[in-house]
Amino acid sequence: MTTATDQPVAGPPRRSGRRREALGDHVARVVVALQEQVLRQPPRPEAVSTLARLRRGVGRTPGFDYTLATHLAVPDDLLGFRPADDAIPADTEYAVHDAITLFALHQQSRSERMHTNGQGLGQALARLARASTGPEGVRRRFAALGTASTYPESIYHLRGLVAMLREHQIPLDYGLIADDLRKLRKPERRPDIQAIWGREYFRSQPNENGTDQPATTNPEERSA
Template identity: 40%
Template sequence: MTTTTTTTAPDPSPSPSSGRARRKSPGAVGTAAAARIRSLQYGYREDIPGPVSASARIRRGAGKAAGAVPDLWGMTGLELLDDAALAGLDVDRADEALHISVTLWALHQQGHREANMHLTGPGLGAAVRRLMPEGEIDEPIRKRFVRAGTAQTLDSLAQRLRELVLLLRADAVPLDYGLLADQLYRWQKRAERGEIQRAWGRSFQIGLARRADPAATD
């Protein structure tokens, strides 16, 4: 039996006085994802053997369904949810959302010992916008983003998010994986999917406006 060591890590989130607008508190799934990732991220950056090894294992699950990688059971955050939280959740949806977000983070963080690739704040659209030159639209990247936003199955969404995360990793652009986990949980319920797609689109357009206006604040 393999024992996973949990490392206590400082929360990299901005403080309320940092000038950022405070978003609503994350749900149970986002909270679990962020807690799991912060522990791994701190250990990875400090070159602690346990988290480094765990991150490498978790990374191999990026783009795959939760049930397709039994080796990762108990490693992606579902184990952090207590009975009260689980009672209010669709466990299958929570498992998939946690698996996708934590494995994508592990892929994103690979090779980055100098910076956190999970940070509270930047949504998917805003992060993708940072890949583009200021004042311009990179059409191939925009099309990849649109493909992710219009995915019709969880498998295709996971694959398309993986493609975007590889681009984010190359440019060291961080992403809020707690927020992404909450959104992936809700995305799986068809009645809420449109709202998540609109949120991704809005964050891209707001990111575009802010990059065009140096005086704009978060």
């Protein structure tokens, strides 16, 4: 017997008006390659093992496992500002590490693709609130993410939300997540990203006719 949480969410993911940046495109390529390998029939054993090790990295410092460098290393042309002290990871390294390890958590034990192009976090969480038997719990956790004052606190709330998305088979664009996380690392940019997620969420709510509102985005938001 199947339960409500075992049923796919009706309707296709709604695409975000935002475009991925070069870093997001890099992360999307890494994630798609992993996703295709683990969803093969039969799955590639090394891909399944890689996802398991990546899941153990959620919330940890970039560089925690040398054997994952193929997936978590940032190309030099995308690294951007690099701290003078090599003991301190760059913001870009955190963004790539956290996006890919969160994807590994999201894809765990799922036979569906949990990365999809174009679905921003706010849009995915609006679908989750509609699909969940406890939408207030989703809204409370999303509100906590929207008021998080530190990067580690944001990752903590994201981890819980991703687990809920996995339960309801709702995918994310992990390239967009990586772009957002890089900006979220900067305290002065954190409110901008939190606000973008909020607008995605509210613009994805059903309108008076019961259909989703388009999640359009102002041009200036695409470079936020």
